[in-house]
Amino acid sequence: MAQNLTSLEHLIQILEKFPGIGRKTAQRMAFYILQMDSEGIYALAQSIKDVHEKIVHCSVCCNITETDTCPICSDEKRKSSPIIVVEDPIDVMALQKIKEMKYRYHILHGRLSPLDGIGPKDIRIKELFARITENNDIPEIILATNPNVEGEATAVYLHKILKPFEIPVTRIARGLPVGGDLEFSDEITLSESIRGRRAIR
Amino acid sequence: MSRIAKTEAISLKNVSLSGASRYIIALTRDFGKVTLVAKGIKKPKSRFGACLEPFVLSEVLFYHKENRETHYISHCDIIESFSNLRRDLEKIRFAAASVSVIDKVIDHEEKNSVLFDLVFSILTELNRSEESQLFILYLAFLTKLAALLGFQPILDRCLRCGALAEERTHPYFSIVEGGLICSGCEIVASKDRINYKRITPEIREILYQFLTEKFYKNKRRILTDSSLEQLHILLKMYLEYHTDKRIPPISESYLII
Ligand SMILES: [Zn+2]
Ligand SMILES: [Zn+2]
Numbered sequence: 001m002a003q004n005l006t007s008l009e010h011l012i013q014i015l016e017k018f019p020g021i022g023r024k025t026a027q028r029m030a031f032y033i034l035q036m037d038s039e040g041i042y043a044l045a046q047s048i049k050d051v052h053e054k055i056v057h058c059s060v061c062c063n064i065t066e067t068d069t070c071p072i073c074s075d076e077k078r079k080s081s082p083i084i085v086v087e088d089p090i091d092v093m094a095l096q097k098i099k100e101m102k103y104r105y106h107i108l109h110g111r112l113s114p115l116d117g118i119g120p121k122d123i124r125i126k127e128l129f130a131r132i133t134e135n136n137d138i139p140e141i142i143l144a145t146n147p148n149v150e151g152e153a154t155a156v157y158l159h160k161i162l163k164p165f166e167i168p169v170t171r172i173a174r175g176l177p178v179g180g181d182l183e184f185s186d187e188i189t190l191s192e193s194i195r196g197r198r199a200i201r
Numbered sequence: 202m203s204r205i206a207k208t209e210a211i212s213l214k215n216v217s218l219s220g221a222s223r224y225i226i227a228l229t230r231d232f233g234k235v236t237l238v239a240k241g242i243k244k245p246k247s248r249f250g251a252c253l254e255p256f257v258l259s260e261v262l263f264y265h266k267e268n269r270e271t272h273y274i275s276h277c278d279i280i281e282s283f284s285n286l287r288r289d290l291e292k293i294r295f296a297a298a299s300v301s302v303i304d305k306v307i308d309h310e311e312k313n314s315v316l317f318d319l320v321f322s323i324l325t326e327l328n329r330s331e332e333s334q335l336f337i338l339y340l341a342f343l344t345k346l347a348a349l350l351g352f353q354p355i356l357d358r359c360l361r362c363g364a365l366a367e368e369r370t371h372p373y374f375s376i377v378e379g380g381l382i383c384s385g386c387e388i389v390a391s392k393d394r395i396n397y398k399r400i401t402p403e404i405r406e407i408l409y410q411f412l413t414e415k416f417y418k419n420k421r422r423i424l425t426d427s428s429l430e431q432l433h434i435l436l437k438m439y440l441e442y443h444t445d446k447r448i449p450p451i452s453e454s455y456l457i458i
Contacts, residue, residue, distance in 0.1 A: 114293050114297035119455065
């Protein structure tokens, strides 16, 4: 920037770091913030400060929450229900769409990634281990990491290390999406759907 | 100007973008390393399905724009899925290490179909080989890669006096000059520990095999773990010196807790 606008430039640089935000969009956002009134600015700043200060990780499931333990873990109706293991808090939001049955969750906050050098110590596997060791009300563990290379590696690994607990460990079904069509499916998806076939109930 | 291009591609890496899209860093047969954008790929009903997962060989159609760093993919089909590379944690490590090296040392959009074949071969070998062979296959891949990039080491004679490997022992390897130093000339080498590395006859022999034989022959030879590790360090230093890029480490084994 030609003029002496260090503070504006600083704001643009911060906004630019957001996922999917390029330089141009960051500039537009910064200029929008610049013309906001004081009330709006304080509300924005306060809400950013709030998420930073109020949101913690649940000591049981590692999900983001404002109360420890989180509402899902303290829900009596979910006691003794299966635990679904997911990569990120946003996956829990997606899974909460399921209304027919109540589950509990464990959030790994990441996935094993040999491509990025992310190993078991870098995600919340230790916490899952501790939870299973300390509780004997877990009927099943459902691995719901994403069905891609990294999510798959994470599931294979978890399956291996959870074996000694003798709790059923299952993997979410992979294959054709509901409403999809065989004709347009690729080889990997088709092979997964045949391997993961089940009897009609 | 944009035209639709069709080529074989091996996905090296995926980078998540906002929304449901991803960048795919891929090595292609006809355009070298390219960055492709797959819109909506994270949606379960995406038409890309699993075609652009790392290590998968696909035929891709994309809009090739000159002077642009990224290109939009319009369609792709799997040619070879290398399914074992996704199911076996040890295989994933070495497949990831191999494609990461390519991602690091290869510049964008420089066509090199021999390199493409090399990457295809290493993935094929890792996919079908036993666990005990994976490390040595990876080392053979690094050696072949060095040769392909123009740094083929000289392994049959001394760089100084030309004494042949059969005539004399060659206890040193020069990282800078890329070749052997014989026992007669080793006085030079012993003074410069950074350039000259000690090398055993066993390691010299295996390097020679890597350069002259195909992957499937290399597989038969077994080195001790410490020789493998020495060779790994040597190859890493050698490639890093000549490419001026850092060779990514092989990720830790997940099987040791
Ligand atoms: Zn919780
Ligand atoms: Zn000599």
